[in-house]
Amino acid sequence: MRAIGQDTFGGPEVLKVVEVERPEPGPAEVLVRVHAAGVNPTDSWHRGTGGLAGDAAPVRLGWDVSGVVEAVGPGVTLFQPGDEVFGMPRHPLPAGTYAEYVTSPARHLVRKPASLTHVQAAALPLAALTAWQALVDTADVRPGQRVLIHAAAGGVGHLAVQIAKSRGAYVIGTARAAKHDFLRGLGADEVVDYTETDFATAVGDIDVVLDTIGGDYGPRSLRTLRPGGLVVSLASPAEAALAVEARELGLRSTFLVVEADQAGMREIAALAESGTLRAEIATTLSLELAARAHEIGETGRTTGKIVLTVAD
Known part of the structure; x- marks a missing residue:
């Protein structure tokens, strides 16, 4: 073959x-x-x-x-x-x-x-499972919570927007201005142009941040969280230091590696079949x-x- x-x-x-x-x-x-x-x-x-x-x-x-x-x-x-x-x-x-x-x-x-x-x-599969395991299994996103998704128009990001909305969350995404209409079409409630605006000063009272980028996005994201809030990082190589900083501020941070997961795939298939996730x-x-x-x-x-x- x-x-x-x-x-x-x-x-x-x-x-x-x-x-x-x-x-x-x-x-x-x-x-x-x-x-x-x-x-x-x-x-x-x-x-x-x-x-x-x-x-x-x-x-x-x-x-x-x-x-x-x-x-x-x-x-x-x-x-x-x-x-x-x-x-x-x-x-x-x-x-x-x-x-x-x-x-x-x-x-x-x-x-x-x-x-x-x-x-x-x-x-x-991989992108949707990543979003599902971050937002549902790890963060347990609930109706009314404020969720910030970085690189919201990317592979994981645009699926995470839809999954967070399916959980009843208020969703804020970061993306270039040219992608804002696309994200609003997926249900994003707010979109921040990270090339023009510092997201850490533009949004606040966030319950959950999905950091798909890494680098300084993790530490900056801590500034957007309300007490007890959580950063789920997919890309940060400095996760141990970020977790310490988060604890000192009364916040939480964790690093996620997506795993093969038939139960999660069944949820994703159901969302896709209903038209809720594409x-x-x-x-x-x-x-x-x-x-x-x-x-x-x-x-x-x-x-x-x-x-x-x-x-x-």
């Missing part, structure tokens, strides 16, 4: 099409014929550095997948060949969804809503253009998600 591989860590140019053996599903696994695979910032991180695991050798990239079950391994009762499924297998361990076929633990996938195309479904597709590219997809993603200017198409 065709897959995207790399021989060394580096920039997008290290990605190339390779021919590898088609995998076989093991116990409690399914083999999925990939129709589409989402592209996420963590893919670029793993391509360049090995990611959290610091792998000694490059791994095959990709975690988002939407496709059709081709075969099932021993002990699988949830799916059978022909079922359309989507999900985020194995994260934070390697999955390799940039390929024509991928194996996955059966319980890392759910049935794809018939109302979604494979491209729409492949755009959801992924904005920034662009679609064929599998062999994975390097170009990474180049586009690394501009930091995309609205929504980039998706690789694999099978028709």
Whole structure:
């Protein structure tokens, strides 16, 4: 089968099409014929550095997948060949969804809503699960709470806006002015142009901040919180210091790594099927253009998600 591989860590140019053996599903696994695979910032991180695991050798990239079950391994009762499924297998361990076929633990996938195309479904899992686990599982966002989402028009951000609104929150997003109408269309109550305004002085009494950026955004976000408020960081390498600073101010801060989660995927599928949650597709590219997809993603200017198409 065709897959995207790399021989060394580096920039997008290290990605190339390779021919590898088609995998076989093991116990409690399914083999999925990939129709589409989402592209996420963590893919670029793993391509360049090995990611959290610091792998000694490059791994095959990709975690988002939407496709059709081709075969099932021993002990699988949830799916059978022909079922359309989507999900985020194995994260934070390697999955390799940039390929024509991928194996996955059966319980890392759910049935794809018939109302979604494979491209729409492949755009959801990692980003939507990240938002769900941050806002629902970790922060327990409730009606009336004020939620601040950084990079609100990005892959995680625009889904987080919709999930927070589905929980009854008052949502404030940071984004460039050109993306404000898009975010209001998703339900954002306020939008702050971070290029013109310091969000830390523009908003306050925040219950939950979702920091998708890192750097100084964490410490600055603490200034927006009400007593007992929480920053959920997805990108801050200085989380330990931020947590100490937060505690000294009577606030909270935590760092989140998204995990494979069938219960969360079922919630996401239900929201998508009801029309409450949709992924904005920034662009679609064929599998062999994975390097170009990474180049586009690394501009930091995309609205929504980039998706690789694999099978028709």
